[in-house]
Amino acid sequence: MAQVTLRNVVKKYDEVLAVRGVDLDIADKEFIVLVGPSGCGKSTTLRMIAGLEEISGGDIAIGGNVVNDVPPKDRDIAMVFQNYALYPHMNVYENMSFGLKLKKTPKEEIDRRVRQAAGILDITELLDRKPKQLSGGQRQRVAMGRAIVRDPKVFLFDEPLSNLDAKLRVQMRTEIKKVHQKVRTTTVYVTHDQVEAMTLADRVVVMNAGLIEQVGSPNDLYHMPATKRRQAPYG
C-alpha cells in the first residue's frame, strides 16, 4: 500500500518557517496536486516527502513507515524535476536505467523495465539519443520514463511543465493523466497553475504561506472555495 501521510510537518530555514504544520492523508493510487502562489511552501513540502530537505518537525510516512530519517533512495519514490535533470553525458536508455544499475539489477530486468516505460511514453525511438538532441517535451517524457522505471510507491512532480510552451503544456497534461491511469501509482504533483491542478487532480490541496487552506476534489473547490481569493479565478 502506498499511501502518504503528513502529520504536522514543519520546515524551518534559520528563523523563517517555510512550512508551518501541514497535515495531509494521501490515499493509495491517488493523484493529488499541491497548488498555490510562489513561496507558499508546496515545493518544500514535496521535497520533504522526497527526502531532499530535512524535516524540521512533524512526521512523514510512506506506505505506513515513518521516513523522516530515511535517505531518498530508500524511500521508494521517484521525482520528476522542473528542469528534467537528465544526465547530459548519458543517452536516454542509460538515463532511465541509472538507478537500477546502481541497485545492481540484472541486465535483462533493466532492459525489460526500460522498454516497458519507453513504450508507455512513446519514446522507444529515442533510447539512443543524448538529452541535448531532444526537444523540451521529449526530455520531459524521458524524465517521466526515468521515474516509471523505478516502479516506486510514489511519484513526485515538481512543476514539470513550467518550462514548456502553452500548447505543449496542454499536450503533456493529458499524457501525464494517461500515464497515471495506466500505471496507477500514488502521485504528488506541485504546480502554480490552477487550471493544471483542476484538470489533473483527484484532489487539490491549496496552500498559502506554509499552511493548507483547503483540500477537496476539483468539483468541491469550484463550487465552495474556502477563501475569497480562490473565488476570483473561477468567477
Next chain:
Amino acid sequence: MANVAVAAGAPVRPLHYGSISKSRRWALRWSYFFLVLFCIFFLMPPIYMFITSIKGSAEISAATNPWWVFHPTLENYAELLTKNEYLIFFRNSALVSVCVVIISMVISVTAAFALARMKFWGSTALATGVFLTYLVPDTLLFIPLFKMFAFVRDTTGIELMNHWWTLIILYPTLSVPFCTWIMIGYFASIPKELDEAALIDGASWLQTLTKIFIPVALPGIIAATIFAFTVSWAQFLYPLAFTTSTDQLVLPVGIVTTLIKGDVFNWGQIMTGALLGAAPPLIIYAFLMDYYIAGLTAGATKG
C-alpha cells in the same frame, strides 16, 4: 500596379556595398600583415632552436649565415639521445610529472567537489584561501623549504635533498591550488538538480562524483590535468635548489647545468636538448589546444 516609369538612359545609382567591403578588406589586410609580424616575433626562437639543432658544431662556429642550414645533420640528436645523462633527465622529468599529475588531480578533484557542493564550516574561507595560495610564489618558499628539509634529515634521517622524488612532494603546491580553482568553477556550473536526481537514483557521494560529476566536467578535468603536467614539466627553481647530482636532475635544470660546461657551450646540443625538452608540452598543446586554452581562461573568468 506600380506606375514607376524608368526613363531610358537614366543614370544608375552606384551600389554602396563596394565602399564598406573595401575598408573591411583593408582592415583584414592590415590585420594579417601584423599577425604575420607578430608570428615571426613569437615563433622565431623555437624555429631558431630547431635550425641550430640540425647543425654540426663546425657550422655553428663558422661565420656563415646563422639562419640557414648548409649541412644539416642529426649528430646532435644522436649524441644527446645516446648519452646516458639526457635520457636520465627525461626519465626523471617524466616520472615526476606523471606522479604529480595524478596526485594533483586526486587532491584537487575531491577538494573541489567538497567545496563546490558540500557546504561545511569554513568552506568559503577555504576556497578563497586556495586562490590566495596560488598567488604565493615559489620564489618565496624555496628558502624555508630548504631549511625544513635539513630539519627533516636531522630528526628522521630521511634525506630529502638531492632526490628527484622530493619534487613529487613539492610540485603539487604549484598545481593543486589552480587545478582546484578550475574544478570548483566547472563543478559549480553543474545544476544542483542533477545531484538530487542522482541522490534519488540511489548514488552515494562517491558514486555521484565518479559517475556524474567527473564525466560531465571532463573538459575541466582535461584542462586541469594539462595544466598540472605543464607546470611540473617546466619547473626550474625547485629542482635547481634541491637537486644537485647529475642523475637526480630533471630536464630544465639538467640541460642548463650540464650542457654548459664552464666556458664551453655546446650550442648544437644545448638547442637540441632544449627543443626535445620543450617537445612534450608542445605536443600536448598541438593535440589538445582547446582544452589548454580552456584551462587558462577558466581560472580567470569563472572566477
Next chain:
Amino acid sequence: MADIAAPNEFALTGDRRNSLRKLMQRKSTVAFLMALPLIVLIATLVIYPTGYAIWLSMLNKSMTKFVGFGTFEFLLKRQTFWDIVYQSCLFAITAVIFKAMIGFVVAHFVHNIPAKGQRKWRGMLLVPWVIPPAMSTLAWLWLLDPSYSAINWILVHLGMSNISWLGETGWARFSVILVNIWAGSPFFMIMYLAALKSVPDQLYEAASIDGATWLQRIWYVTLPMMRNIIAVTALFSLIVTFANFDIVRVLTAGGPLTSTQLFATWAFKVGIESGDIPQGAAVSLFMVPILAVAAAFILRDINKRGSEV
C-alpha cells in the same frame, strides 16, 4: 479535512533529533575529509614555510641567535639592495605594461579575421607561453650570444653595429624584459581575446551609428567593457612577473655585475649559493607587501565582477 490517523500507525524511531544531527554531521565530515589533503598540503608546504621564512629572516647568519629586524635594516642600508628593488619594479612594471599592450593589440587582430582562421593563428601565437621558460630562455641566450648572436648578424648585415645584449647593463635589462614580454604576451592575448568575444556586437553597431571612429569605439566601448579583465590579468601578471626567477637566472644570472638581479634571483644567490639563509629569506620576504597589495586588488575585482553580472 483529512482524518487524523491513529498514533500506533507510526513506527517509533527513537530520538529523531539526535539522528538528524548525526546525518548532518556525516555529510560535512565527509566533505571535510575530502578537502583534507588540500588543507594539509597547503598548511605544511605553503603556510608553514611562509611563517618559517619570517622566523628565519630574523635570525643571524649562522642561525644561532635572534636578531629581530637586524637583517632587514642591514639590507635597507645596502645600495645593492635598493638596486634590486629598482630593477625588480622596473622589470615587472615595464614588462606587464608591454605585455598588456601587445596582448590587447594582437587580440584585436585575431578577433578581426574570420572565425575559421582564428584558431590556427591563435595556436601559433600562443607557442611562447607553452614552451617551458627555461628552454625558451636558452634559445634567447643563444640568439643574444656575445659572439654568435644571430640577431647581431642581421644587424650587421643591415649596416648597424653589434649590440652587447647581455654584457652591457642597459641592454641586459632590456633583454631580460624583452624575453619576459615575448613569453608572457600570448597569455594576455588569449585572455583579452576571450573578453573581446564577450562584448556584444550591438554595442559596436550602436556606436557606429552614433558616429564613432574605430579608435573611439575602442575607447568608449571595448575598454570599459573589458576593464575588469584587464585589471585582473595585469595584477595577476604583476605578481608572477615580480617573482620571476627562470628568465634572469638563465639569461644573465643577474649580471652584468648585479644589474639584472631580481628579488628571487638575489635571494637564491645569497640564500643558497652563499649559504646565508636568513638574508635570503629576508630578501624574498620583501616581495610580500607588493604581492599582498596586488592580491587584495585582484580579490576585490573578482568579487566585483561577480556582482556586476
